[in-house]
Amino acid sequence: MDQRPHPLPGMSAWEYDALKADIRRFGVVYPVVKDEQGSIIDGRQRERVCRELGLANYPVQILAGLSEDEKMDRALVLNQARRRLSRRQMRDLIAAELRRTPDLSNNWMAQILGTMDKTVEAVRRGLVASSEIPRLDRLRGKDGKHRPVTRVATNTAREHRMAQDALRMLGDDAPRRRVELRHLERAARWKVGHVPLRAKAVPVVQDAQIRLLHCPFQELERVAGLQPGSVSLILTDIPYNQGFLAQVQELAAFAARALVEGGIFVTYSGQCHLDRVMQALGEHMVYRWTSCSHIRRHANLFHPAQCLSFWKPVLIYSKGDWRKRRQWHDFLSVDHEEKRWHAWQQPLEEVERLIRGFSEPGDLVCDPCGGGFTTAVACKLLGDRRCVSCDIDEPAVARGRERLAIEGGIA
Ligand SMILES: C[S@@+](CC[C@H](N)C(=O)[O-])C[C@H]1O[C@@H](n2cnc3c(N)ncnc32)[C@H](O)[C@@H]1O
Known part of the structure; x- marks a missing residue:
């Protein structure tokens, strides 16, 4: 990022100490945001705290392909989402921003700064009157100059370095969208002539090995020719309504047959009938853990309990011994909902993380309640x-196949 002063007021010593205590206790919740060169766009204080606490591994999001002005806009948006400014501080911030980019429309600037367009207009009038900024006939709106960006989320210093290497190799060919590190590396490998970035042979799966079938899970073994003890991970998302409860025990029995010894069963679950779901699953498998699936700034109101709920449980069971050995963490958090393919669709990034965490390359993964088939797309x-x-549901399967064809590639 360039060396222009940041227009937001700095953090007080008290705020910094509170941040440090928070990070010491809970780790870094909001990723540090960097550009492709490794310069910080947002999160200087969080990175300073990590340095002081000796934390090397913390989440970093890389945004590649932004102009200097766009980086500054991002920093403001991200900061604004977390900090509360006084009226005076907000007016100073608006004035600084209007001096920097007087051609930005009031409405768009208000959105960036999290304020009202009337407030921006009032500050603008004052600056025009004192000739600090010109009176412009045409202003630049939100869509006036939008360039798509490459976004990569990383969680460790090693992943961060790998993302930067891949971005360097790809240059302008980096995909302009949110992309998993693994896919970014794959695109970079492709560009530099299939040279492996990490010397590890992984089984390559053909399209025919991702199968989407139209049948109830009760018939899946027969329809798919699924052998007992052949599935390493069942990752699914059962319907949360009371009507499905009668089938949960059948699902657990299916899992107990299909899973390998030590295989893992993971399902998203609603809260309302959680006790009965767990009771039914526990009849055939061993309960291990509950993870939290959280979508930032998103909540659902559950009327019977009047609870504004910010998360949903992800239940984890095993067949027999828990063979999980690698370290993992149980807080899954993504930026936004994804509902393009199915009303109950789960976030792809999160599902990919669960698959990576609970299965190995070459394993057979099964989702007996496919819905939008996020599990299958993630495997692909x-x-x-x-x-x-x-x-x-037959239409869901047809849409799933369409999705697999559209989203299942690198591009
Ligand atoms: C919560 S949705 C799955 C959403 C999915 N995780 C996604 O990301 O799109 C549950 C799905 O289970 C399906 N379903 C319900 N009963 C079923 C059964 N007996 N066999 C197979 N699928 C079933 C429903 O049609 C629904 O599409």
Whole structure:
């Protein structure tokens, strides 16, 4: 980022100490945001705290392809989402921003800064009257100059370095969208002539090994020719309504047959009938853990309990011994909902993380309640897991196949 002064007021010593205590206790919740050169766009204080606490691994999001002005806009948006400014501070901030980019429309600037367009207009009038900025006939709106950006999320210093290497190799060919590190590396490998970035042979999965079937899960073994003890991970998302409860025990029995010894069963679950879901699953498998799936700044109101709920449980069971050995963490958090393919669709990034965390390359993954078939798409994108998935709803399967064809590639 360039060396222009940041227009937001600095953090007080008290605020900094509070941030440090928070990070010491909970780790870095909001990723540090950097550009492709490694300069910080947002999160200087968080990075300073990590340095002081000796934390090397913390989440970093890389945004590649932004102009200097766009980086500044991002920093403001991200900061504004977290900090509360006084009226005076907000007017000073608006004035600084209007001096920097007087051609930005009031409305767009108000959105960036999290204020009202009337407030921006009032500050603008004052600056025009004192000739600090020109009176402009045409202003630049939100869509006036939008360039898509490459976004990569990383969680460790090593992943961060790998993302930067891949971005360097790709240059202008970096995909302009949110992309998993693994896919970014794959695109970079492709560009530099298939030279492996990490010397590890992983089984490559053919399209035919991602199968989407139209049947109830109760018939999946027969329809898919699924052998007992052949599935390493069942990752699914059961319907949350009371009507499905009668089938949960059948699902657990199916899992107990299909899973390998030590195989893992993961399902998203609603809150309302959680006790009965857990009771039914526990009849055939061993309960291990509950992770939290959280979508930032998103909540659902549950009327019976009048609870504004910010998360949903992800239940984890095993068949027999828990063979999980690698370290993992149980807080899954993404930026926004994804509902393009199915009303109950889960975030792809999160599902990919669960697959990576609970299965190995070459494993067979199964989703017996496919819905939008996010599990199957994630396996296809990972490129090294086989997947069999089904849904009782025929149109959902047709859409799933369409999705697999559209989203299942690198581009
Ligand atoms: C919560 S949705 C799954 C959403 C999915 N995780 C996604 O990301 O799009 C549950 C799905 O289970 C399906 N379903 C319900 N009963 C089923 C059964 N007996 N066999 C197979 N699928 C079933 C429903 O049609 C629905 O599409």
